[in-house]
Amino acid sequence: MTEPSFSIPTIRLKPKSNARAIRHGAPWVYDNELVTDRRTKSLAPGSLARLEDAERNFLALVAVNPNSRIFARVLDHSETAEVDxxxxxxxxxxxxxxxxxxxxxxxxxxxxxxxxxxxxxxxxxxxxxxxxxxxxxxxxxxxxxxxxxxxxxxxxxxxxxxxxxxxxxxxxxxxxxxxxxGKVEGPLPVPMNGATYMADLLGGQKTGLFYDQRPNHAFAQRLVAGKRVLDIFSHVGGFALASLAGGASSALSVDSSAPALDLAEQGAAAMGKSDTFSTRRGDAFDVLTALAEEGETFDVVICDPPAFAPNKSSLEKGLRAYERVARLAAPLVREGGYLGLCSCSHAADLDRFRGACNRGIGRGVGHLGRSAQLIHTGFAGADHPLMPQLAESGYLKALFYRIVA
CATH class of the missing domain: 3.30.750.80 (RNA methyltransferase domain (HRMD) like)
Incomplete structure (x- = not known):
């Protein structure tokens, strides 16, 4: 069979690779699913190619990168598509x-x-x-x-x-x-859930602000009126500023980044809440330990750490870290108060994350004669849609517990 002539190269699935998955919407093709030779391995990263099944039937227009485990990413299922x-x-x-x-x-x-x-x-x-x-x-x-x-x-x-x-x-x-x-002139004020966040679009984490927690901030606002709030791993104010917008009597933001805490303070000032907002810089685990030694307690404690388990190889270590966060945070919650625990690790699915949190809370407050009620499970907002064929697109989990006797 003579291969057709096209202006872009062709790559082909191995005979036992799952072509049906691509037809049904799967967006990735891994390097071990493809027939690879010197020609395919020498394709320029970011170049386009035709993807065929083992019988040489067209499947999709893809972007390739021989330097990545994800060798091909599906762009279009039309053979005549032009990516312009x-x-x-x-x-x-x-x-x-x-x-x-x-x-x-x-x-x-x-x-x-x-x-x-x-x-x-x-x-x-x-x-x-x-x-x-x-x-x-x-x-x-x-x-x-x-x-x-x-x-x-x-x-x-x-x-x-x-x-x-x-x-x-x-x-x-x-x-x-x-x-x-265009131009960027300093941090940009961003309104969200009645709070004001200052986003550093050039030097901040990711794009400068995390929109994914918006619905979880909104849920937390229902718990905080007149209460004292602790926000661990707060970044630029996260749950703390949302809590102040929700009527919290005070909020303490803890983060290891001085620039992030400075932006949080600017956000509180823009909201007119500087007098009820404070920050504490340091390693989150160290600060949680120190607060317990100082005898501090809060009505609401929320922990929103970075991804402790960004991939499968780090899963067990990451789950131990989530358990440790829960163990250290739970004793800081006053009886009848609330504990929020979040994960943005796609490798740690909801069941594993919840199990780690449950174990940590049990170890943290069980000896005090307390237990926990899981009252709410939250996810990313609807502007972060989940692709059904790609579990990684649904990475964010937020668990809210009530700590009771």
Whole structure:
């Protein structure tokens, strides 16, 4: 059989690879699922290719990266698709319609990677600014038409590329942050759940702010009126500022990053809440231990750590860390108070995370004659849609407990 002539190369699944999964929406093809030779291994990272099954039937237009375990990412199931500004714009239009249905102000996650048809691409919107995280090689290569499409569809004037983070390292990409259009003049105020957060779009973590916790912040606000709140791993104010907006009598933010705590203080000042807001810099585990030794207790304690289990190889170590957080935090909750425990580790599924938290709480307060009621399980907001064929897109879990006698 003579192979057809196309302007882009062809890659092919091995005979026993699951072509049906690709047809049914699976977005990734791993390197061990493909027939690889010198030709395929020499493809430029970020280049496009035709993906065929073992019988040479077309499956999808894909972006390839021989430097990544995820060798191919599905972009389109049309054999005639052209990945240009118009192609990007069509996907952004679809994503924007959903966000404009959800929110009355342009502050949200606009593109949630594979779930919005742009694999490896995250875009958060901050009013007139979009921050793009191109966490896959193809998005680096095509950043210009992507940025142009963002401006065309949303009308924003400023587009920032934040090319930092662990995901880019897995793709073999360098870290770089640059303003692609417009300008950024210092931290940007972001309204969310009645609070004001200050987002550093150039030097902050990820895109500068975490929108995914919005519904969990809102739930916490129902628990905090007139109460004293402790927010561990608070980043730029997280649950603490949301709690103050919800009527908390005071909130203490703990984080290891001085710049993040400075931004939290700016947010509290913008809300007129500086007198009821305080910060404490240090390692979270050390501070939790010190607060217990100081005899401190709080009505509400919420812990929102970084991903302790970012992959399967770190799962057991990560679960022990989540258990330790719960063990140290639970005794700081007054009887009848509330404990919130969060995980953004996709490798730690809900059952494993909940098990670790339950064990930690038991070890933390069982000897005090207390127990816990699990009252609420939260996830990321609807601007972070979950792709049914990709469990990794549903990474965030938030468990809220009531500590009782």
């Amino acid at each position: 500004q118009d192609w990007f714009a069509a996907r952004i239009v679809t994503a924007l319609a959903h966000r404009e249905t959800l929110f009355d102000a342009p502050f949200y996650r606009l593109i949630h990677a594979e779930s919005d048809g742009l694999p490896g691409v995250v875009v958060d919107r901050f009013g007139d600014t979009c921050v793009v995280q191109p966490n896959a090689a193809w998005a680096d290569v095509l950043i210009a038409p992507l940025a142009a499409a963002l401006r065309e569809v949303t009308g924003v004037s400023t587009v920032v590329m934040n090319g930092t983070g662990r995901a880019r390292g897995l793709e073999g990409l360098e870290e770089k942050t640059e303003i692609l259009s």
